[in-house]
Amino acid sequence: MSQLDTIYVLCGNKSKHKKWAKNWIKIKGVHTNIKEICEALQLAIKQRDQDTIAVSFLTVNEMTSTDNLNQLEPTFMYTQIFKEILLDMGHDNQAISDFITYSRRNNSGSSININRFEKEYHSQSAIRWYTLTPFIYCMLNDVLRSMEVNTIINMGFFIRDLHQQIQRLYQQQITKYHQKPFIVYRGQGLSKENFEKLQKSEGGLISFNNFLSTSTEKDISLVFARSASEKVDMVGIVFKMLIDPRIKSVPFAFITEVSSFDGEDEVLFSMHTVFRVGAIQQMDNNNQLYQVELKLTSDDDQQLRLLTDWIREEAAGITGWQRLGHLLLKIGQFNQAEELYNALLKQASDESEKALYYNQLGGVHFNQGNYEKAARYFEQGLEICQKALPSKHSHLATSCNNIGSVYKKMGEYSKALLFYEKDFEICQKTLPSDHPKLATSCNNIGSVYKKMGDYSKALLFYGKTLEICQKTLPPNHPHFAISCNNIGLVYDNMSEYSKALSYLERALNIWQRALPPTHPDIKSVKQIIMLRLLLLVCLAHLVVGRTITGNIVLKSNPGKTIVLPNGCQYIVQVVDASLADGKATELGTTQYTLVSSLPQSYTVTYVPSGLPMGSDSLQAQIKCPNGHMYINDHRISVPDKEGDNITIDIGVISHH
Known part of the structure; x- marks a missing residue:
């Protein structure tokens, strides 16, 4: 049974039942009292979460290749932005109440643990709760691995509290390190597929995208690694990590004094810790047990920084909630974005803020193909903007652009061109000639000409878009991919297939590095290339x-x-x-x-x-x-x- 992972036997004669239990691979222990089984279950649960932590790899070839336009997988970049947004948000007691309600509704933990959390939790106890019960530990690790947005939003206050408590301890403990490097260990299992990636990454980078638990005691880590190595589809790993306290890429802290576990000298790192991969050595002549040397490093790749900065800019907003809404739209989480914007709209009192949320809700329905509903939201936003804003205000340009996009999707190209040209006119009067918003305006006008079959004008405006992108964007930015994709599609319509493939491949290569693999843009261009x-x-x-x-x-x-x-x-x-x-x-x-x-x-x-x-x-x-x-x-x-x-x-x- 694949759903059954581990069996423990409770009996009165341990030596007798251990004999037959050896023949069953899923029987992990024979015990004579329930306390031993409870302790073994706690260890097994922790083992499971150790083995399923989200990791990303980067090989040396990928780092040195000029074709590798960013150094870490898209999951790393977007979860890093999620972290920054959540840490920037303000949370109050209502956030805790919302989390309790959410946990009960989704059976996220036992009623005893949820009730206890409701009564006892405060921001200074985040580490204790993280180490106290699988209720929080498993829930947090699962959601940071799956990036399930609703749970991330509901756990936002805890992610912030846990990070900030680690940060405070780091500041308190930093003088004790005397700027001397030290070693910590982590034992876990990796799937054989991920182990192959790790082997190819020797000399490259590995990033742990969750909060990372380590120990100064190698023996404890070895227990976890050996346990993982007994599974046929896993390889047990002892990570030996060299930590230089002068590197401030991510906070970490010794948490023995605030942890719920006594006797374990644990060092806890905040989210997204990046290491350089060193020697990979087999242990005990066991081809499923290895020690891997890691060195804490700050990722100073310039192209990655440029890309992450652009993602931050596109997830911009006055509040953390607004930034989160922008990011949800960027990664295609439209249902969650709609839920968030509806909540923000109900709370909004300022007219310009309402106009923003109407436009964003229009964008949600636009991306879902509900064009009539999108048009209603966009028109509500435009109506507010026309009453409250000057005639050349950027929000008016945005509203015109959005309505033009709806008309284009509905096949009313003349109306679409009219609104796009209004958008372009405002942008020309208010923005520098190389501003990215002008690139978007040119792109939209080009798209209408393409729909109308005027390919020469389409290439003219798409060419202007690409020219601005080349001046202002890093070469791996998603907007650069959009521009290449659009030019490729025009050449495709002109039956110039070699030119079309050239531009479409450039678009796909960028999107595969800059977007999550499930993003609709990647699927679409793959189908066209095919x-x-x-x-x-x-x-x-x-x-x-x-x-x-x-x-x-x-x-x-x-x-x-x-x-x-x-x-x-x-x-x-x-x-x-x-x-x-x-x-x-x-x-x-x-x-x-x-x-x-x-x-x-x-x-x-x-x-x-x-x-x-x-x-x-x-x-x-x-x-x-x-x-x-x-x-x-x-x-x-x-x-x-x-x-x-x-x-x-x-x-x-x-x-x-």
Whole structure:
């Protein structure tokens, strides 16, 4: 049973029952009294949380590669911003009451522990409660691993209190270190997949994204590591951490005097601690038990700092709650953002603040595809702005921009262009020529021209957007990806597929490094790239002078077929593949239309960028020397209208 992790046996004769218990891998102990089992259960719960703490890895190659535009995974960046926002928020007794209500409603802990927390908790007892019961410890570690927003919001006061108590202890204890490095240990399990990442990261970085519990006693850590190594899918790790107290990247503190555990010399680090990975050595000739040396480091990568600063700017707001709302929108947590903005709207008394929340609620419904509801919220915001603000105020520009976006989505392009141009006019009069908001305005106008089929004007405004982005943004900023993506889509509509793929790949590479993997932008551009790669492979469908419907069957893998997409028209040139070194003989040039449908399950591996487009690969590799396209399956079988297979040779393919 996969749901059952551990079994403990309570009996009267320990030696007798230990014999048969050895044959059952999930039986972890045989005990003669309930107190021993309770202690073992507490240790097992802590083991489970030790093993599931969220970690991110960065290899040396990734650090030195010019293609690696940021140094840590998106989860690290966004949880770091969450932390900063939550620490900046003001919390009162109502926050604790809300957390109690939330915990009871979701059965987050036993009623005894929840009631006790309600009666006894105060900000100076955060560490004691963190170490006292799995109720808080497990809940906090789970939510920081899963980034489930509702629980994070409800636990915001505790995250702040725990961080601030660690910070206070750090300030009190700093003089005791005498600026001398010291060593702490942490024992836990890593999945075999994460252990492989760790091995590749030797000399690179590892970040622990939760609060991090360590000990000065190696033996305690070894117990956890050995226990983890007994699981078939885990590798036990003893992290040996060299701590330089002069590095102030994250606060840490010896917590023995305030912890609920006696006798353990524990050092607790606040969220997001980054270490340099040193030697990785096997222990006790056990291939599932290793010691890993880590060194506390401050991550001073300039590109990462620039990216994080931009994320901070985009999560800007007067209050921490406003900043959190902006961030929720950025990472696609629309339901949580709607709940938050509705609550803020009810509390708002200032008219300009109400206008802001109406616009943000409009943005929530816009992103969810509820355009009529989005329009109502945007119009309410615009109405307030027109009454309360000067004619050139930036909030008016924002409202015009938002309404233009709704009209564009509803297909009313002339109205959309009218509102976008009003937005652009205000921005031109009030902002510097290289301001990012002007880039957004140009981008929006370009998008309408693209919808209207005026591709030359679309490229003109998209080009202005890209020019501003190149001047003002770090090369890994998500807005830079949007600009590349949009230019790629225009070239795609113009049937210039090689140019389209070039820009789309740039967009995908940035988004994969700067956004969570579930973000809709990543899914969308992956689908487009997949389609265009299939189109390039589907050029093999051409028989000069004829239009054929049906499936392509690869000779090298007859079990795989490509169903061709609807309505695609383009001009291709087919040359004889038997002549190498660019001396191919042209066989013909023609325009044709493909007339069937493309299933989402088929993908292609695109060699130049190394992008894996999916596990169900067609194994047709495309190589691009000298700007030309090659297909390595030169002989491809194509069924004609009568159902017979026609075998043709395909070589260099260039697009016109």
